[in-house]
Amino acid sequence: MTMTLDEQVDLLMSGAEYGDPDTREVMRRELRERLGEAHAAGRPLRVYCGYDPRKPDLHLGHTITMRKLRQFQELGHDVTFLIGTFTSLIGDPSDIDKARSQLTPEEVRENARTYAQQAFKILDPELTTVRYNDEWLETLDFADIIRLASNFTVQQFLQRENFANRIDAHQPIYLHEFFYALMQAYDAVAQEADVQVGGQDQLFNILVAGRKLQQGLGQRPMVAIIMGESLPGTDGVIKMSKSQGNHIPLLSEPWDMFGKVMSIPDHAMPIYHKLVLGWPPARLAAWQAELEAGALHPNAAKLGLAHAIVTIYHSPEAAEAARQRWDEVFRSRDGDGMPSDMPTEVLAAPERLIDLxxxxxxxxxxxEAARLLEQGGVRLDGEVVAERDHVVVLARLPVVVQVGKRRFVRLIADKR
RNA sequence: GGGUCGGUGUCCCGAGUGGCAAAGGGGGCUGACUGUAAAUCAGCUGCGUAACGCGCUUCGCAGGUUCGAGUCCUGCCCGGCCCA
Known part of the structure; x- marks a missing residue:
């Protein structure tokens, strides 16, 4: 670890974006100061990023902040993976549907448990502290909360883009949404954080609410590392999120993960390399040049990307297997195009295909079955079945039932 | 609390004059094509059926008017805006 102070600052600030250059300069300067002081005092910085455990799984989009944490980790700082157990019990205010389905503490704990496991694909488990914010938020009483709230004006909150937009759009803003930001701000205070990492959606919570509250309570305001770019989902445009249905969960099975990566549009490949694989600019530029020169085929490039991602979250072997299966299913033009492994079901008596x-x-x-039959989307052993009343007889067994390109079931007479 | 505008196809956004299984997008699915599950083009996208016919269930909720209601009336619930 022989990086100079300035090199460290460059590294840690890379990818951060604040919407205006002045803020960036301020953050950069503060970070440099802190790094210098910490070094002189021989103590590491306290760095954290919060994650909401309401959703059962993390996805690739979350790994952007994790990679940033990892950088701090590699420079010897204390990294806390903070799980928002308390905040998630309240329910996400901006998502009215979800607000109704509040989770039980047990459910949250269960999600939280796997969260850390997932995060350790990126973070070093030895060097990571996992904490839960109910540790300090639960102990606050109403008087405490009023006191915290008095550090802010309503106008400050209304300036937040999220709220301003909703006012313009005549959409509701609930009072407790303000407290959401307040709770998150208190996380920073409780941990006496030096640095907090977050995505663009956390800009207000960190830069305004968190820093202001720390200042109001006599702490030095933390440095905000707001990651500028967000990862688009499988559609290639909209930010990856579970509610958009365009996410790639870290816990997805190798084959599924591989396929999902393959489904991103070509134009999203560069940003995936950058944000998911964490490629540095030089390597990215070289790769892109190769692609443009035609030396690297786009399909090969995407296969490589999918392989690399599955390797990170599973293993090289799993990635290799997924790739082979991909070839089997999609590359063989005239072959039967069937995967070697598929679920097996029993057919005990003749049955109409629709019912089956x-x-x-x-x-x-x-x-839906009738529609698929009409459209030629159903096959038995690779042959399109068009008659809607087709009956699968026992004499055909074993037979592979295929719906569309990716749903396969092998039918057999009976188990063993 | 008063006034006013609004809640539409259980993924989202959004038209809708009393005849509507309900326009149009997005998303999703299927097919063709190809370099992939990309792009492009086409079709489909409430459910059940002995099924190109019949039946059932959908437009915040509950009633009512009508041969017939998303559309009209009444009450309620939920939101926006203005006033208090």
């Missing part, structure tokens, strides 16, 4: 598909859960409804 529904029974196996390969379609949602009989209507």
């Amino acid at each position: 598909l529904r029974r196996l859960g390969m379609v949602e409804s009989g209507k």
Whole structure:
């Protein structure tokens, strides 16, 4: 670790974005000061990033902040992976549907438990402290909260883009949403944080609420590292999020993960390399040049990306297997295009294909099955079945039922 | 509390004159094409059926008017805006 102070600052500030250059300069300067002081005092900085455990799984989009934490970790600082157990019990205010389904403490604990496991794909478990914010938030009483709230004006909160937009759009803003920011701000105070990492959606919570509250309570305001770019989802445009249905969970199975990565549009490949694989600019530029020169085929590039990502979250072996299966299923133009492994089900008596598909859960409804048959989306051993009344007889067994390109079931007469 | 505007196809956004299974997007699914599950083009996208016919269930909730209601009336619930 022979980086100079300025090199460290450059590294840690890379990817951070604040919407205006002045703020960036301030953060940069403060970070430099702190790093210098910490070094002189021989103590590491306290760095953290908070994650909301309401959703059962983290996805690739979350790894951007984790990689930033990792950088701090590698420079010897104390990293806390903070899990917002308390905040998530309240329910996300901006998401009205979800607000109704409040989680029990047990559910939150369960999610939280796997969260840390998932995070350790990026973070060093030895060097990471996992904490839960109910540790300090639960102890606050109403008087405490009023006192905390008195550090802010309503106008300060209304300036937040999120709220300002909703006022313009005539959408509701609930009072407790203000307290959400307040709670998150208190996280920083309780931990006496030196640095907090977050995404753009946390700009207000960290830069305004968190820093102001620390200052109001006599602490030195922390340095905010707000990651500028967010990862687009599988559609290639909209920020990855579970509610958009375009996310790639860290816990997804190798084959699923591989396929999801393959489904991103070509134009999203560079940002995936940058944000998910964490490629430095030089390497990224070289890769892009190769691509543009035609030396690297886009399909090969994407296969490489999918392989690399599955390798990180599973293993090289799993990535290799997924890739092979991909070739089997999609690359063989005239082959049968079937994966080597697929679920097996028993057919004990002749059954109408429509009923069969529904029974196996390969379609949602009989209507859908009928539609798929009409459109030529259903195959038996690779042959399109068009008659909607087709009956699968026992003499055909074993037979592979295929719906669309990716749903396969092998039908057999009976188990063993 | 008063006035006013609004809540639409259980993914989202959004048209809708009393005849509507309800326009149009997005998303999703299927097919063609290809370099992939990309792009492009086409079709489909409430459920059940002995099924191109019949039935059932949908427009915040509950009633009512009507041969017939998303559309009209009444009450309630939930939101925006203005006033207090």
